[in-house]
Amino acid sequence: MKDIIVIKCGGSMISSLSDDFYKSIKTIKDRGFHPVIVHGGGPAIDQMLEELEIKSEFNNGLRKTTSEVMDVVEMVLSGSMTNKLVRNLEKHQLPALGMTGFDGSLLKAKAKDFENLGFVGEITEVNSDFLFNIISMGVIPVISPLAAGIDGASCYNINADTAAGSIAVALKASKLLFVTDVPGVLKEKNLIENATVPDILNLIDDGTITGGMVPKVMAAIDSLDGGMSNVMIVSGKNSLLNGEKLIGTTIYKELEAAY
Template sequence: MKDIIVIKCGGSMIDSLTDEFYKSMKTLKDNGLQPVIVHGGGPAINQMLQNLEIESEFHNGLRKTTAEVMDVVEMVLSGSMTNTLVRNLTAHGLQALGLTGFDGSLLKAKAKNFEHLGYVGEITEVNKDFLLNIISMGIIPVISPLAAGTDGHSSYNINADTAAGNIAVALNARKLLFVTDVPGVLKDQELIEHASVKEIQKFIDDGIITGGMVPKVMAAIDSLDGGMSDVMIVSGKTSLLDGEKLVGTTIYKQLEAVY
């Protein structure tokens, strides 16, 4: 089985991904690596809820996913978001297949806190054999983070960062990449190629990492708790590769892991 790279792409980035990004996907494949894409869809979900005049409440910063909100989440994530990625991958000569967590019982979940958050779930199981079968055919899975309840009836909305981390661990992935709109963590306009969690937290405290980059690096760090030894922040606006080398900031639990 080829080495697997799990790539998490936020909903806000999907329309901004460049030809260079997709071409680098082809290069990864040609170099014997197998991409697996997990995507979010936050901004598009917000827009659709607004268009449909569906109000949603928040609890400690997290949206409560009611049954009505869940219908919209499913429609957006498994519809326009997935289709855009699959269509663009296909246009660049790659075979891709859009999946939700319902397909092949790919993701199973339980409620995180039903009283406060409704149908927001946490993953209890990843059907890695199903995914590996798809990967063995040379197909890139494009996964929207929806999961079936362990009761076989409920549907759950999963945080895309968390889903990507769970899937990467289950597949024993070589790399987990978080796609952003910048090349990685920058200090004085220079790319920081390697950093430990401790150093990243210091960069935040010192104001080197600010604004929208803070939640991105924190999401990457959170995924390390799932069992990955390192994660990478990369740009979706350029190629992922410089030659055969992935370009971005790699964050390690311990920087000693670099050496």
């Protein structure tokens, strides 16, 4: 199946995705593309852990997921986050199906570093046939990044950026989009439309790319290493499209691939 676009929405973006964003998803789908959405839920998980007075800690940017924390992660990711996206897609006449990595054995994983990270996993297998069947019915999969363990563990928490990358590679997607709150990578307030991996690393070194954009572009680079030909950083606060063209920063592995 051609022309699959995997769209990764961070948990902090879900509530602020604009009507124009959803309308552009509709336009993309009407043009014959097949959207697949993968989402996170970090802020909502933080809020629920605080309300339940459950302590959590981070190790190298990843949440250490104890069994107690895992219960909350599973509840938030497969509940409110997925449901909000599905409701908004349906509101814009976009049939959608919320699912976790358990459904149809979609995602399987092993422990990344159990001693330091607990139930944080890395994906070992994506059931692409299952997703192709869903997509072929004209339905948009909305995937929360939870996976079944191949080592007997019932559930693993997967970083949403890496989950989106693994799914995009498995589906041989034509595009992988990371949705942010800015139009893309900016230099002196101007959008950088095309960049290579060395360009991005230089922009991090010179302080142009800072803060929350750093993990996003690094996840994009990881996806390129995984087999994607290019990855885009786009905004969820506006339309994804300017006429026929996707708006954002396209990152390529090498200069030759950009042209």
